[in-house]
Amino acid sequence: MVYTLVASPISTCSKRVAIVLHEKKVPFQFKPIDLSKGEHKTPEFLAKQPFGQVPYLEDDDFTLTESRAISRYIATKHADQGTPLIPGTDAKSLARLDEAISYEANNFDTFAARAIYEGVFKKMMTGAEGDKDIVKGLINQLSAKLAVYETILSKQKYLAGDSITLADLYHLPYGSLLPYLGLDTLDNESRPNVARWWKELQARPSWQAVKDGVKAVESY
Ligand SMILES: N[C@@H](CCC(=O)N[C@@H](CS)C(=O)NCC(=O)O)C(=O)O
Structure with missing residues (x-):
């Protein structure tokens, strides 16, 4: 399953996650959200991200919010590829x-x-x-x-x-x-x-x- 990053292309928090996906060489789909149109405050969006903020990540039926938590999830799940980013397991x-x-x-x-x-x-x-x-x-x-x-x-x-x-x-x-x-x-x-x-x-x-x-x- 390919990840889907639901985010604004230009938002800082969205870029934080995208940097880590690139470092880990993990392909991803991208679903752009237009903040200027309030697309992050619709009921559908709030059902996934209750604070009405980008980004969130979809990995099959697992949805995760918070750019730092998403980044850590990707770095942990793909520990054996790309740049390590987590210095050890001890x-x-x-x-x-x-x-x-x-x-x-x-x-x-x-x-x-x-x-x-x-x-x-x-x-x-x-x-x-x-x-x-x-x-x-x-x-x-x-x-x-x-x-x-x-x-x-x-x-x-x-x-x-x-x-x-x-x-x-x-x-x-x-x-x-x-x-x-x-x-x-x-x-x-x-x-x-x-x-x-x-x-x-x-x-x-x-x-x-x-x-x-x-x-x-x-x-x-
Ligand atoms: N702690 C959150 C912050 C997310 C956040 O502040 N996102 C901003 C864009 S960088 C946003 O969606 N702003 C619109 C809003 O808060 O209504 C994270 O790291 O993901």
Whole structure:
């Protein structure tokens, strides 16, 4: 059975899952959802994703929501193909992975996603100007967290150790939008190891394949 990713081609959370499908060389069908038409708030959609958000994944009769949970499901189910992305099966390796995933959710996404909403999406979605002071405050908080990333990445190649994992890839969708705020937050010479890490992530074929929009993949 081929997976069906039900998602918006341009949404950040949809791209997060698509990156992992590409890394794992897993073909998938793609069912596009037009957020501007409210297709994610119909009764049919809400029956699958009760929060009315993209993406969700269908694997036969198994439906899964939440981009990070979907990504982990794919990486676990296809552990033996493509890029490993999960550093091991022992308790310590899995705990390191969870630790790094938690860094991304709590020290990166929470500031980056809100800053991007305020500084980029708000105007597009509501017509109202974003609040520059809110953006500045969030970016200052994000920069303080990235100073810690710099320390971590000066000792190891990636956030969970010396091999790339799901946690690193999760940064790509929102991280790639930060320059739209006119800031070099991730590619900053004051944090050379973060810049090195970020440059490498952005160059990955998986990101190059989805950055301009998610499309179905029949085979690899
Ligand atoms: N925690 C969810 C967040 C999903 C989410 O926020 N999706 C956005 C697009 S990136 C969305 O559907 N926004 C429309 C809405 O919330 O009404 C995930 O990671 O899948």
